[in-house]
Amino acid sequence: MRSVLQSAAAAAVCLTLANCATAQDESLAWTPSEWFPERVVTFDEAPDIRIHVNEPTNADGRPTRVLVFATPNGNTLEQTLGCAPGGGRHWRYEIQHIAAQTRMLRSMLPGERIVLMVVEANGLSWPQWRATHDGANAIIAEKLAAWRERFGGADAKVTLAAHSGGGSLLWGVIEGSDALPDWLDRIAYLDANYSFDAALHDAKLRAWLDAPGDGRRLIVIAYDDREITFEGKKVVGPTGGTFRATERMHQAFAAAKPLVTATEEPFTRTVGWGGRFRSEVHANPENKILHTRLVGDMNGLVHAPLLGQTPAGWPGLKPPAAYGEWIQPEPY
Numbered sequence: 001m002r003s004v005l006q007s008a009a010a011a012a013v014c015l016t017l018a019n020c021a022t023a024q025d026e027s028l029a030w031t032p033s034e035w036f037p038e039r040v041v042t043f044d045e046a047p048d049i050r051i052h053v054n055e056p057t058n059a060d061g062r063p064t065r066v067l068v069f070a071t072p073n074g075n076t077l078e079q080t081l082g083c084a085p086g087g088g089r090h091w092r093y094e095i096q097h098i099a100a101q102t103r104m105l106r107s108m109l110p111g112e113r114i115v116l117m118v119v120e121a122n123g124l125s126w127p128q129w130r131a132t133h134d135g136a137n138a139i140i141a142e143k144l145a146a147w148r149e150r151f152g153g154a155d156a157k158v159t160l161a162a163h164s165g166g167g168s169l170l171w172g173v174i175e176g177s178d179a180l181p182d183w184l185d186r187i188a189y190l191d192a193n194y195s196f197d198a199a200l201h202d203a204k205l206r207a208w209l210d211a212p213g214d215g216r217r218l219i220v221i222a223y224d225d226r227e228i229t230f231e232g233k234k235v236v237g238p239t240g241g242t243f244r245a246t247e248r249m250h251q252a253f254a255a256a257k258p259l260v261t262a263t264e265e266p267f268t269r270t271v272g273w274g275g276r277f278r279s280e281v282h283a284n285p286e287n288k289i290l291h292t293r294l295v296g297d298m299n300g301l302v303h304a305p306l307l308g309q310t311p312a313g314w315p316g317l318k319p320p321a322a323y324g325e326w327i328q329p330e331p332y
Contacts, residue, residue, distance in 0.1 A: 028041045028043065029041060031332075032057070033328070035328045035329065036103060036326070036328065037056060037057050037058050038054055038055060038056050038057055038103075039054075039055060039057055040052065040053065040054045040055075040332055041053050042077065042332065045143075047133055047139070048121065048122030048123075048129065048133070049119060049120070049121060049122070049129075049143075050077060050119070050120040050121075050122070051077075051117060051118070051119050051120070051147075052077045052078075052081065052116075052117070052118045052120075052332070053115065053116070053117050053151055054081075054099060054102065054115070054116040054118075055113075055115040055116070055151065056106060056113055056114070056115075059113060060113075062110075062111060062112055062113040063111070063112055063113065063155065063156070063157070064112070064113045064114075064115060064152040064153055064155070064156040064157075065112045065113070065114050065115070065152070065156065065157045065158070065159060066115045066117060066147065066148050066151055066152040066156050066157070066158050066159070067102060067105075067114055067115065067116050067117065067158075067159045067161065067305070068117045068119060068144065068147065068158060068159070068160050068161070069098050069116065069117065069118045069119070069161050069162065069163075069166070069301070070118075070119055070121075070126055070161075070162040070163075070166030070167070070168075070169035070170065071118060071119065071120045071121070071124070071126075071163075071166050072096075072162070072163045072164030072165050072166045072192075073124060073125045073126070073127070073164055073165030073166075074092075074124050074125070074165075075092055075096070075120075075124060076092075076120060076124065077118050077120045078093070078331045078332060079092035079093050079096075080096050080098050080118055080120075080163075081097075081098055081099040081118060081331070081332065082094065082095075082096055082097035082098060082099055082100060082296075082327065083099075083327065083328050083329065083330055083331045084327050084328070084329045084330070086330070089331075093331060094296075095292040095295070095296045096163060096292065096295050096296050096301075097296055097321070097323060097327060098116070098118060098301055099116065099326075099328065100323040100324075100326040100327040100328070101299065101301040101302045101323050101326075102114060102116040102301070103323070103326035104302050104322065104323040104326050105301075105302055105305060105306075107326075108302070108306065108311050108314070109305075109306075109309070109311075112157075115151050115152055115156075117147060117151060119169065121169075125165055126162075126165055126166055126167075126168035126169045126172075127165050127168040127195075129168075130168055130169075130172050136172055136176075137172045137173075137175040137176030138176040139176070140169055140172040140173050140176055141172070141173050141176035141177045142176075144158070144160070144173055144184075145181070148183060156183065157183055157184075157185050157186075157215075158183055158184045158185070158186070159185075159186035159187075159188065159305055160173065160184060160186065160187050160188070161186075161187075161188040161189075161190065161301065161304065161305075162188075162189065162190065162192045163190040163191060163192050163292075163295050163300075164190075164191060164192055164291065164292075165192070166192055167189055167192030167193055167194060167195065168195065170187060170189065170192070171195050171196075171200075171201065174200070174201050174204050174205065175200055175201070177204070179204065179207060179208070180204060180205075180207075180208040182211065182213070184208075185213075185215045185216045185217070186216070186217050186219070186304075186305055187205075187217070187218050187219070188217075188219040188220075188221075188301075188304035188305065189219070189220045189221065189222075189242075190221050190294060190295045190300045190301065190304065191221060191222050191223065191242050191290075191291055191294050191295065191300075192242070193220055193222065193242055193245045193246060193249065194240065194241065194242055194245050195245070196245045196246075196248050196249050196252075198248060198251075198252040202252040202253070205218060205253075206253065206256050209272075209273045209276050209277060210273070214274070214276075215308075216276050217275075217276055217277075217278070217305075217307055217308055218276065218277045218278070219278055219279075219280075219304040219305075219307055220246055220249065220278070220279040220280070220281075221279075221280050221281075221294050221300050221303070221304060221317065222242035222243055222245070222246045222279065222280075222281050222282070222294075223242070223243065223281060223282035223283075223284045223290045223291075223294060224243045224281065224282065224283055224284040225241040225242060225243050225284070225289075225290075225291075226241060226243055226244070227287045228284070228287050228288070228289050229287070230289065235289065243281065246279050246281055249279070250270055250279070253272055253277060254272075257272055257273060258272065259271065259272040259277075260272070265283065266282050266283045266284070266285065267280045267281060267282055267283070267317065268280075268281045268283065269281075275307075275308060278307055280317055282294065293319070294317075296321060297319045297320065297321050298317050298318055298319055298321075299317065299318075299321060299322050299323065300317065302314075302322070302323065303316060303317045
């Protein structure tokens with residue numbers, strides 16, 4: 001009985017979403033949320049991609065933004081979305097809370113209708129997915145454009161974000177595009193920029209930052225991971241980690257335009273292109289593993305898209321997690 005009622009409710013919701021690109025998509029089995037004004041759907045898409053879409057049901061003519069978030073290595077869609085802790089529930093459900101942070105963003109940016117897409121690669125690894133699919137970069141770039149049209153519409157803006165190995169999807173979009181599209185106006189690496197390669201990425205990112213319009217933002221959040229250890233062994237090698245990757249980005253970008261650096265402990269912030277590029281690197285003086293804490297405990301997904309339009313009262317990139325009221329009790 002409950003599934004019948006949910007189906008009827010979903011159909012009613014569809015009729016009210018006049019400005020929703022997915023409202024007429026009868027192929028998707030949308031489920032209304034029991035806790036929030038939103039509906040969700042999870043489905044598989046070739047080749048070997050699993051997708052979850054969460055869209056608000058209060059469509060009212062606002063411009064749409066599609067927030068595409070790539071899952072980190074080893075995390076499912078459900079774990080990345082997050083939910084409240086429960087008996088026997090895996091700890092990964094509590095470390096990122098991408099769904100709750102998106103709901104908080106909706107409350108802080110009421111002028112936009114934010115549609116969340118979380119995309120999972122088969123094998124729970126975007127680096128592996130790219131390595132095992134012919135033409136992977138072109139596929140990713142084409143899919144991003146298609147997802148925007150399907151779930152946002154022809155006028156939608158896109159935020160592309162990732163944590164950890166999910167950054168591989170972002171690099172794939174860049175490498176698979178002749179030039180980054182104008183509708184992509186936010187790129188956020190949440191401790192996810194390990195694979196920055198100046199030869200592959202520098203020119204395209206700088207051209208995108210240089211393009212007309214002042215709404216673009218490239219945001220990097222990282223920490224000093226050079227000396228962190230796990231079970232007595234260093235976690236990253238002598239050239240690895242996001243600290244060194246961010247330094248490579250700084251060196252490449254500074255060759256084209258000056259960057260300004262300031263320290264506000266524990267972060268060093270580097271800014272360029274009139275604020276379009278910004279990195280925030282945690283000094284990590286205690287050599288802790290801050291990898292997921294930057295995203296969850298420090299509100300990383302909320303913080304990154306807000307740069308350049310920060311509402312009054314937002315405390316910024318630091319604990320404690322500010323999105324508690326938007327965490328749902330159970331996983332989808």
